[in-house]
Amino acid sequence: MLPLLLIAGAAGANLAFLGLGSVFDYPDVLAKPAQEVLTQFHANQFVISALFLLLAASAALMAPISTNLAKRTNNPGPIVPLGIAAAAVQVIGLMRWPLIVPFVDDPDTFHALSTVLGTVIGETIGYALTAAWTFLVARRSGLRAIAWPAAALVATGVLIPLGVPGADLANFLGYVLWTAWLVALTIKIIRTARPRRALQAA
Structure with a gap:
């Protein structure tokens, strides 16, 4: 179950x-x-909304991934609450696109929604929680050489609203590395599960 969730999260x-x-x-x-963002969105809103739904669904998988990871360690710590919180704030931020933005035409309203649901909740808080969750999971599951740089780069997203040069690129690269870590973690889990199955069958 866990490998499927990890691959689905990364692929989605x-x-x-x-x-x-x-x-x-x-x-x-x-x-x-x-106004330009709204114009581009409304020009192709059904496809864009569907893609944001896919992105939100992928983010939501952090919750079941966390509960499954916790079952594999004797000391999960705050892995589950961190994962659920990270999933929740990202879903809240992303779901504004398919649920609210299609009905918004006023640029000021859109800016307010983007600031509160996007920048503050979905992005800034989401980046911080995802980075903390990744760091914690890597401490218990290994693959720190991939996970910790990914977490650090994802965390730079909190600097984007401050206009720090390069923060947006660093954050993007962090998520690319983060999904690579999910795949690597999947491979490790599958490999460690094979000897256990062999022993059970013996």
């Missing part, structure tokens, strides 16, 4: 990012004026 996030980058110029589009 990458497919959504690739699709959004292609049809919506995401995330660079967020730096454009609100």
Whole structure:
């Protein structure tokens, strides 16, 4: 079950990012004026909304992934609450696109929604919680050489609202590395499970 969740999370996030980058110029589009963002969104809102739903679903998988990971360690610590919190805030931020933005035409309203649901909740808090969760899981499951740099780069996302140069690129690279870590973690879990099955069958 856990390997499937990890692969689904990594694959879903990458497919959504690739699709959004292609049809919506995401995330660079967020730096454009609100009216321009709305115009681009409404021009292809059904496809864009579907891709944000996929991205939100991938983020939501952090919750069941966390509960499954906790079952594999004697001292899970705050892995589960951190994972659930990280999943929740990201889903809240992302779901504004398919649920609210299609009905918004006013740039000021859109800017307020993007600031509260996007920048503050979904992104800033989401980046911090995801980075902390990744660091903690890596301490207990290994693969720190991949996970800890990924967590550090993801955490740079909290600097994006402050206008720190390069923070957005560092955050993007962090998520690429983060999904690679999910795949590597999947491979490790599968490999460690094989000897146990062999012993049980003996």
